[in-house]
Amino acid sequence: MKNIFLALLMVGTLGVFAKTVTQKILVKGECGKCKDKIEAALDIPGISFAEWDKETKMLTIRYNDKKISESQIHTTISNLGYATSTMAANPEAQAALDNCCKPKEAKACGAKAGCCKKKS
């Protein structure tokens, strides 16, 4: 009985920890809103965990490399408007971002109130 229980527990646990790659990727986002966008865009099949740290700008990502490749991840982020360590941001997507999420504008306005309004 105990063995059945343990076996079932193992199966459950293996399901959770499917064959995956854990990796850190530099993503040049700016603010908390960027974090939200980046993480939401990476909520796709093949990726089990994605968390971006605003302070270090590092994205911790776990994915199944049979379902999605590292370059596809970079492309996804680029198409969202953000640059990564190996890929520039898609310029159109970047232009469409809120001001607070764009590298130059965010730097210029700092933490001033109003910078987070939709681009003027």
Place this chain on the structure above:
Amino acid sequence: MRKIIGLALCVLVLHSYAQHEHNTIKGTVTFKNGNKSEPLAGAFVHWAENNNGVYSDANGDFNIEHHHGPAILIASFASYTSDTIELLNLDQEVKFELREANELGTAIVIAKRITYGLSKLDPRTTTLLGEREFQKAACCNLSESFENAPAIDVSFSDAVTGTKQIKMLGLDGFYTLIGREYMPSVRTLNSYYGLSHIPAAWVNGIQITKGAGSVVNGYESIAGQINIEMKKPFGKEKFLLDQFAGSGGRFETDLMYVKDINKYVATSILARYGTRGMENDRNKDGFLDMPTGQDFKIMNRWQFYSESGLEGTANVSFHDNVQKAGQLAFYNDDPSAYGIGINSRVIDAFAKLGRARKDRELSSFGSQYNFNHSEMTSVYGGETNSKTYEAHTDQVYVNLLYESYIGNSFHHYQTGVSFLYDNVREQYDGFRFEREEAVPGVFFEYTYKPKETFSLVGGIRADYNSIYGLSVTPRLHGKYRFNKDKTAIRVSAGTGRRTSNPLAQHQYIFASGRTLNFEMADPTLAYRLEQEVAINSGISFEHEFRLAYMPATIGIDYFNTRFLQEVVIDRETAGEVRFYNMENGTRANSIQTQLDLTPARRTEIRLAYRMFDVVSKYKYANINGPQDEMAKPFISRHRAFINITQRTRTDWQFSTTATWYGPQRIAGAKDTTYSSGVFLYDITDKFSPNFYNWNAQVSKTFKKKFEVYIGGENLLNFRQENPIQEAANPFDQNFDAGLVWGPIFGRMVYGGFRLRI
């Protein structure tokens, strides 16, 4: 709306000090009053993808459980436009500012500060159980809803009615003050079946507080406090239909319908009908494993507010429950067979009324009122040879409170007067007890909160009991968060007291052949027994960290309860049950550790282990002397727990819980090993074996509104062998259905659906 989100975002950036509470997101809801922002109490805050939410408290503050779906929070309040905020990360404080929907002409400023003196952000060791959390358990009523809360043990207490009881810190459920919207509930006659009479579908959230509670809610909490928030008319959910079917012929239907009369008044009707029809005897002991019966409950709620700042709620409910259990032959009308019939009825009304002071901020009056009449008739035995328990209770509770501050908001206080009246009339087997107890009291609670990370609460109350005289109840709580808010320490200490209801709270003794014996302390006291008095103290620690890449939280707590005066139930002698007072009786130590991990998006793993060291004194155990210390019966010293919950992008949810219970001492077993100072559980027939319980559930939600679920409980099909002692001779004095340590039913499968609009 995007502007609002943008603005909120900046506010968040500016207030970038994180206010992180274990497993919860903190925030405030305010409204514009002229140029000033003022806290908005009673606003409903919930996740966009479902209706699981909380209400903001008197300071506009709220705490909502983490959630791994789209991080979008919505705050709403009648007559105000809802506000939506996308959370940037789960560590930040969320600030909502609601605007009045009525934009015609000058805004009507309404002071909206429901207070009732209830600060939810208190420094106590509190766990919030949202609806999604307790719906991982099979069904249908609150006694069954704590399977996923490691702080609470759920076990069967007798083998004929199949009633589940809770235990906290190793102490029976009646040592925990159970509040329904912060009013003492599930007391006296209802302390045995009461939790099973609260439909889980009607409940919005549960707060579990370990250790001493707030003096504002009375003096009765000893092990802890559970507060149950029911769904309110001004909540998000306007219609609910919940249908459950389980093996053993169990069906339960819950219905809720809300009607907004106008922008100031809303009402709701909640109804439940449940039936258990099938006669089942899977363990072949001649007794039904599960009682048959019917359960009907209906409740009407009203919630209102006015522009003068007055607001409140008024509620009335009626409950009728019929249960039949016993030998199979009893169902075939064999007059010599042993049967049980339990009929109970409850009429309950409660109301709250509060008013904010317009001339002084953060100040308000609140009041709570409750009337409860409960009655029960139960018959145990055969046609010519039966014992009847008959009880009627009336309860009146009034609590009037005022809250404000001294100097500045660092020094907050709540003070007030309360009145509790209990009239309990019971008859059983030649015993007749009547007790009329009136308890006026005064209380004062002071909160010192110089900054967000530190708070200290000191409370004291004095009560004059018409039977027991004057008592003073002090309580103290402190909280300190540090290490960038990643670590928190809480301490608490306090006393609690209660009048024991030996018959009503131990109804399993009726289903036994034991002879009842009350030892007289003083004939003028209730049951001739002194009140129970205990001291509880505890410390808890929690820390957030990363385990490899995974966000993780670890919590450790230790609580100690010492009874200065106790009413002992002594089943150590065969054929007898005795009640007597014991000074310096039970000592309970509890250590619990819990680890929460998020290994993948929408996947949560919770591991918990707890140890109880609960030692009681018994006069008649006769091992080493007249007052022997032994492990309290039917408590697993060790318990370990794992829960894994996984949700998918497509709204499937898989949840599985496995619990391991260590051995328990069976009442009557001589625990000769303890007196040498150590427990050495030898697994004889007098100690229960250890066992596993495994539950699993799968659910799928369609369009956020319609949820279908199936699940199984006790999937390993583990059962206590012979849960009824002397089942073949139910009229023998050794017959006992109350010696239960494990599951009585085997595997149970169930399914159902919920429609929420």
